[in-house]
Amino acid sequence: MCAGHITCSRLSFIVGAAVQKDLAARRREFLFSPPQWLQRLILPAVADKRDAPVAFLLTNILLLTLPAAASVFLAPESSYLGALYVLMNYVLFFPRFVVSLLHITEHRRLFKADHFFLNSVTSLLLTPFFGIPSGVYKLHHRIMHHVEDNGAPRDLSSTEPYQRNSVPHFLMYWVRHALFAWLELPVYAARCGRVALAAQVLGAEVAYITVIAALYTCKPTATVWVFILPYFLSTLLMMFGNWCQHMFINPECPRSAYGMAYNCVASSDNSMTFNDGYHILHHLNSSTHWSELPSRFMKLLEQHAESKALVIEGWGVIDVGLATFAGDYNAVVDRMLMPFHKPKDPAMRAAAVKMLQERLKPVEVPADGAKKGA
Numbered sequence: 001m002c003a004g005h006i007t008c009s010r011l012s013f014i015v016g017a018a019v020q021k022d023l024a025a026r027r028r029e030f031l032f033s034p035p036q037w038l039q040r041l042i043l044p045a046v047a048d049k050r051d052a053p054v055a056f057l058l059t060n061i062l063l064l065t066l067p068a069a070a071s072v073f074l075a076p077e078s079s080y081l082g083a084l085y086v087l088m089n090y091v092l093f094f095p096r097f098v099v100s101l102l103h104i105t106e107h108r109r110l111f112k113a114d115h116f117f118l119n120s121v122t123s124l125l126l127t128p129f130f131g132i133p134s135g136v137y138k139l140h141h142r143i144m145h146h147v148e149d150n151g152a153p154r155d156l157s158s159t160e161p162y163q164r165n166s167v168p169h170f171l172m173y174w175v176r177h178a179l180f181a182w183l184e185l186p187v188y189a190a191r192c193g194r195v196a197l198a199a200q201v202l203g204a205e206v207a208y209i210t211v212i213a214a215l216y217t218c219k220p221t222a223t224v225w226v227f228i229l230p231y232f233l234s235t236l237l238m239m240f241g242n243w244c245q246h247m248f249i250n251p252e253c254p255r256s257a258y259g260m261a262y263n264c265v266a267s268s269d270n271s272m273t274f275n276d277g278y279h280i281l282h283h284l285n286s287s288t289h290w291s292e293l294p295s296r297f298m299k300l301l302e303q304h305a306e307s308k309a310l311v312i313e314g315w316g317v318i319d320v321g322l323a324t325f326a327g328d329y330n331a332v333v334d335r336m337l338m339p340f341h342k343p344k345d346p347a348m349r350a351a352a353v354k355m356l357q358e359r360l361k362p363v364e365v366p367a368d369g370a371k372k373g374a
Helices: 008-024 037-046 049-074 079-092 094-107 116-130 135-149 167-191 195-218 220-245 279-284 288-299 301-306 318-327 329-334 348-360
Strands: 260-267 310-313 337-338
Touching: 008 135, 008 260, 008 288, 008 301, 037 049, 037 329, 049 079, 049 094, 049 116, 049 220, 079 094, 079 220, 094 116, 094 135, 094 220, 116 135, 116 220, 135 167, 135 195, 167 195, 167 220, 220 318, 260 279, 260 288, 260 318, 279 288, 288 301, 318 329, 329 337, 329 348
Parallel strands: 260 310
Antiparallel strands: 310 337
């Protein structure tokens, strides 16, 4: 089975050309290469030499974000300085930190095993500067989200129960995460029998709130701009990203990686997020190295076609999400490689739009939360 009216060989050629753009793209995850003396210290400790760009991004953030945050606290209280810091940090680094650095290092160790401290810098030291409590992301993303595969109700970040082109439904989704994940995550871990992890995360949350409260008593304005506002901003952006990644769910196989997510190929976002657009591949095997995702996609092209997987060319997931919220399904269809291949025939375009709309509807969740249609 191939995309729409196109032959399998032709599809392979066209999709391969799009994927080649991602393979040949210049990496844009880091802003600048660290000084040579610093590279000589860091690179020998990197576990996989292909992850040098990841290490460079880490050094960029250490050299820019931490001094900038310190300057907000050391300077006289100023909302102008705080706003400038947030603008700088989020424009330059937020997608690079969350989608690239934190995400990559949570799934694959960046530094060799004997460099325990270096492997903890991202998840423990840097996360609060991007609105994420220390030590929480691992449970939320790698343990819960990837184990439960967007399946409600066990995946607390599941998009299944919602009408996924509805702004009110998304706002409910975000508010639930921002306000209640503090308790829901430890409860989830405890119910899974991981009591020690539940206690660890609960302790991390209490420590995070305690430190923020203490900082607020000393430097309220700086604390609001560096830590409190970023929490709400980051939860909004992160949950919108996850919503967009799991926006189109095939009702025939909602718990299959091919049905719960879609791939974005030949997208400029891929060169800034270590190929995060290949989200189906990421859910098939979250330990696949980021540099191998495009070629792995080509090897599994037939399985994508058989599963009627959705593949978009030239856009990232945020572009797809914004167009969907705006009701511009034709713009998505114009960039669709699979299961319909950029259809021009009015009847086929209508069928493609109808398919997208069907995949936006709430998924019927089994009463026991079992994996339906996996």
